[in-house]
Amino acid sequence: MSAAVTTVDMRPGGLWLAFSQNKLAWVGLVLLSLIILMAIFAPWLAPRDPLEQDIVARLQPPSADYWLGTDSYGRDVLSRLIYGARISLFVGFLAILIAMLVGTTIGVISGYIGGLFDQIVMGVLDVLLAFPTLLLGLMIAAMLGASLENLIIAIAVTEIAPFARVARAPTITLRQRDFVEASRSYGCGPFRIMSRHILPNMLSDVVVMSSLWLASAIRTEASLSFIGLGVPPPAPTWGGMIREGFENILDAWWLAVFPSLAILLTVLALNLLGDALRDASDPRTR
Known part of the structure; x- marks a missing residue:
């Protein structure tokens, strides 16, 4: 008898059960919703143009005029923080989406075919997994150059191998199930x-893991922007703001603290949501 594959119920009732069992998931949901809304309505929420410079008001501490202070060019930190959420979320979501599509496809095909093909594919993926995520992203971004498109590609490539691994394991089990054998006989x-029998039965596992790896993608984006391999200035990015704040940490602490808190809250929200969905997919915690 073939082994059963456990997946999370992604229907509204199943999601409600997952959240009802983990109260912290609501904290993550509210935080992430607020951050997404902030990014969507950035033109209406930002008090000033994030690129507008005012040398007279440079390095102003938080005050009634500038709630989060100004940077070394006199730009409003709050406005840049709000617009920076757009870049971080856009890069993270798109990179994870690309990695999920490519990695899941590779994992399903490799797990279904098996044999020598599976060994070759997994060997290549093991090489990618041998590199730390940030180091691999750094090498790819350095080769491609600093731009929004290259940043998305670099982060997506670092996450393909984990998605392929997650998709391959249930595929190997599912290909031996009775309903798959019946499909072959027909x-x-x-x-x-x-596409019709294996992918729908393991897609929920991939979706659950994507919520966790999205946090990793946002951290990688901030790290690459910090070292100058992200979106080129003067575009507002959280990693770029931290880099500028690091250069002025003794004179203007607010430049590095506030974007760091933004990254912290975003990653925390995604981890809380991902943990709730992962716990819901584990029969030992249900």
Whole structure:
């Protein structure tokens, strides 16, 4: 008898059960919702143009005029922080989406075919997994150059191998299930079996892990921006703001503290949501 594959119920009732069992998930949901709304309505929420410079008001501490102070060019930190959420979330979501599509496809095909093909593919993925995420992203971003598109590609490549690993394991189990054997007996081809029978039964596992790896993608984006391999200035990015604040840490502490708190809250929200969904998919915690 083939082993059963446990997945999280992604229907509204199943999601409600997941959140009801983990109260901290509501904290993550509220935090992430506020950050997303802040990014969407940035033109209306930002008090000033994030690129507008005022040398007279440079390095002003938090005050009634500038709630989070100004940077070394006199730009409003609050406005840049709000607009920076757009770049961080856009890069993170798009990079994870690309990695999920490519990695899941590779994992399902490799797990279904098996044999020598599976060994070769997994060997290549093991090489990618041998590099730390930040180091691999750093090498790719350095080769491609600093731009928004190259930053997304670099982060996506670092997350392909984990997605492929997560997709491959349930595929190996599912390909031996009775309903897959029945599909073969009816003459269904490999593509139809993988797309109609295997992928829907393991997609929830991938979605759950994507919520956790999204936090890693945002951290990687901030780290690459910090070392100058992210979106080129003067575009407001949280990592770039921290870099500027690090250069003025003794004179203007607010430049590094506030974008760091923004990254901390975003990663915390994503981890709380991901942990809740992961716990819901584990039968030992249900």
